[in-house]
Amino acid sequence: xxxxxxxKIEPRSGMERTLDNTFYWVAxxxxxxxxxxxxxxxxxxxxKAMPAVQRFGLSFLTxxxxxxxxxxxxxxxxxxxxxxxxxxxxxxSVPIGLGVAIFLSEDYLPPAVQRxxxxxxxxxxxxxxxxxxxxxxxxxxxxxxxxxxxxxxxMLPAALILSVMILPTIAAISRDAVTNVDIGLRQAAVGxxxxxxxxxxxxxxxxASSGIIGGIMLALGRALGETMAVTMLIGxxxxxxxxxxxxxxxxSSLLANQFAEASGFQVAALMYAALILFFITLVVNVLAQLxxxxxxxx
Numbered sequence: 001x002x003x004x005x006x007x008k009i010e011p012r013s014g015m016e017r018t019l020d021n022t023f024y025w026v027a028x029x030x031x032x033x034x035x036x037x038x039x040x041x042x043x044x045x046x047x048k049a050m051p052a053v054q055r056f057g058l059s060f061l062t063x064x065x066x067x068x069x070x071x072x073x074x075x076x077x078x079x080x081x082x083x084x085x086x087x088x089x090x091x092x093s094v095p096i097g098l099g100v101a102i103f104l105s106e107d108y109l110p111p112a113v114q115r116x117x118x119x120x121x122x123x124x125x126x127x128x129x130x131x132x133x134x135x136x137x138x139x140x141x142x143x144x145x146x147x148x149x150x151x152x153x154x155m156l157p158a159a160l161i162l163s164v165m166i167l168p169t170i171a172a173i174s175r176d177a178v179t180n181v182d183i184g185l186r187q188a189a190v191g192x193x194x195x196x197x198x199x200x201x202x203x204x205x206x207x208a209s210s211g212i213i214g215g216i217m218l219a220l221g222r223a224l225g226e227t228m229a230v231t232m233l234i235g236x237x238x239x240x241x242x243x244x245x246x247x248x249x250x251x252s253s254l255l256a257n258q259f260a261e262a263s264g265f266q267v268a269a270l271m272y273a274a275l276i277l278f279f280i281t282l283v284v285n286v287l288a289q290l291x292x293x294x295x296x297x298x
Contacts, residue, residue, distance in 0.1 A: 002184070006115035006234040007017070007180055012147070013102045017111050021280055033164075036129060036283040042275075042278065043054070043272055045274055045275050045278065046275060048267065048268060048271040049268055049269075049271035049272040050237060050268070051265060052073065052268040052269045052271065052272040053272055056073065056074075056111070056269075056272070058071065058233060059074070059093050059278075060074055060075055060269075061074075061075060061076060061079065061276065062076050062237070063075075063076055064073070064077050064239065065112055066077050066238045066254075068258075068262075068266045069208075070189055071265050071266075073269040074158040074274075075251065075254070075272070075273045075276060076248055077230055077237075077239055077240045077241065077248070077249050078249045078251040078253075078254045078273065079251060079280075080240050080248070081155065081234065081248035081250045081251075081253075081276070082224060082248045082250040082251050082252070082280070083280075084085075084149050084155065084159075084244075084248070085155055085158050085159045085223070085234065085248070085250060086162065086220060086223040086224050086232065088155075088159035088162075088163070088244070089159050089160075089162035089165075089223050090163075090166070090219070090220055090223065091165060092159070092160070092163035092215065092239075093163040093164075093167045093170055093219065094154050094170060094216055095164050096163075096167060096171075097167050097169075097170030097171040097174055097215075097219075098171075098174055098205075098212070100167075100171040100179055101170075101172075101174035101175040101177075101212075102169050102178065102205075103117055104117060104121070104171075105175065105178040105179045105296070106173050106200075107119050109194075109225075114169075118148050118172075118175070121167075121168050121171050121172065122172050123168075124164070124165075124167065124168040125165075125168040125169060125172070125236050128228075129165065129226060129227070129228040129229040130228050130229070132161050132164065132165055132229040132233030133161070133228055133229040133230075133231070133233060135161075136157050136158075136160075136161045136229065136232065137153075137232060137233065140157050140161065140233075141153065141233070143155065144157060147220070148245060149243075149245045150245045151245075152235065152247070153232075153233050153234060153235035153236075153247055154233075154234065154244065154245050154246055154247050154248065155234060155243075155244045155245070155246065155247075155248045156245055157233045157234075158230045158234035158235075158242040158248070158250075159244070160231040161166055161229050161230070161231070161233055162230065165222065165223075165226060165229065166219035166220075166223050167219075169215060169218055169222060170215050170219045172215070172216050173211060173212070173214065173215025174208070174211070174212045175214050176211065177210070177211025177214075177215070178205070178208045178211075178212075180208070180211070181204050181208050181209075183205045185204065185207055186199050186203065186204060187250060189203045198199045208249065210292045210293050210295040213291055213295065214288065214290065215291050217284060217285065217287075217291075217292075218288075219289030220284055220288075221281050221284055221285060224252075224277070224280060224281050224284065225252055225277065225281060227252040227253065227254060227255070227256050228256070230250050230253050230258045231250075231253035231257060232254060234247065234248050234249060234250060235247020235248060235249075236249055236253055236257055237249055237296060238254075248258070249278040251273050251274070251276065251280075252277065253272070253276075255270055255273060255274060255275060258270060274282055
C-alpha cells in the first residue's frame with residue numbers, strides 16, 4: 001500500500017496523557033465510592049436488624065404472623081406478594097414492551113410521528129408513582145369491579161399498575177438495543193431470502209438479546225422495590241392468598257405502612273425485612289449481569 005494513503009497517527013501530547021490519567025483515577029475513585037456507600041448502607045441496615053436476626057433467624061422468612069403487640073414477626077406474606085406482583089407485571093409488560101420496541105424501531109411510521117411516540121413512551125417513566133396510585137384507585141379498580149370478582153384493593157390492580165410503570169423501561173431499552181444492531185445483519189438475512197419478520201425474529205432480536213434482557217431485569221428491579229403505588233393498591237393484608245383478586249402485601253408496602261409508627265423491636269423487624277428486600281434485588285441484578293455477560297459472549 002502506498003504510504004501516501006496511510007493515516008498518519010500523531011503522538012499524544014503530555015497534556016492529553018495527563019488528562020486521560022486524571023479521568024481514569026477520578027472515575028475509579030467514584031466507582032469505589034459507590035461500592036463503599038452500598039457496603040455502608042448494608043452494614044447500617046444489618047446492625048439495626050441484628051436483634052431480629054438473632055431472635056428469629058431464617059424462620060422470619062417462613063412465618064406469616066406480624067403482631068407488634070406480642071413482638072411476633074414474619075415476612076413470608078410480604079415476600080410472596082413482592083415476587084408474585086412483580087412477575088405478573090413482567091408477564092404483562094414484556095411482550096407489550098417488545099412489541100412497542102419493534103414497532104418503533106421499524107419504518108412503520110413517518111420519522112416525525114415515530115419520534116413523538118418514542119418521547120411519549122419514555123415520558124411514562126417520569127410520571128410520579130403516587131399519580132399511578134391515584135389513577136388505580138379512582139379509575140382502574142372501579143373498572144375491574146365491573147367484570148371481575150375484585151371488590152377493592154388487591155394483587156391484580158397493583159400488578160397491573162406495576163406493568164404500566166415498568167413498560168417504558170422495557171420498551172425504551174429494548175428499542176435502543178434493536179436499533180443498535182448492525183444493519184448488515186438484516187441486509188444479509190434479506191439477501192438470503194428471509195422475510196421481514198424472519199429477519200426480526202431470527203436475526204435482530206437474538207442479536208439484541210443482551211440489551212433486551214438487561215432492560216427486563218432493570219424493570220424487574222423497579223417492580224420489586226416500587227412502594228407508593230403498590231401500597232395504595234395492594235390492600236396491605238399480611239396473609240398469603242393464592243387469588244389475585246384478594247388483598248396482599250409487599251415488603252416495600254410493609255415498610256411504608258409501619259415504619260413511621262414503629263418503635264423498639266418492631267424497628268429491628270422492619271430493618272430485617274428491608275435487608276431481605278435488598279438481598280432479593282441484589283440477587284436479581286447479579287443474575288441479570290451474569291446472563292447478559294454470557295449472551296454477549298455467544
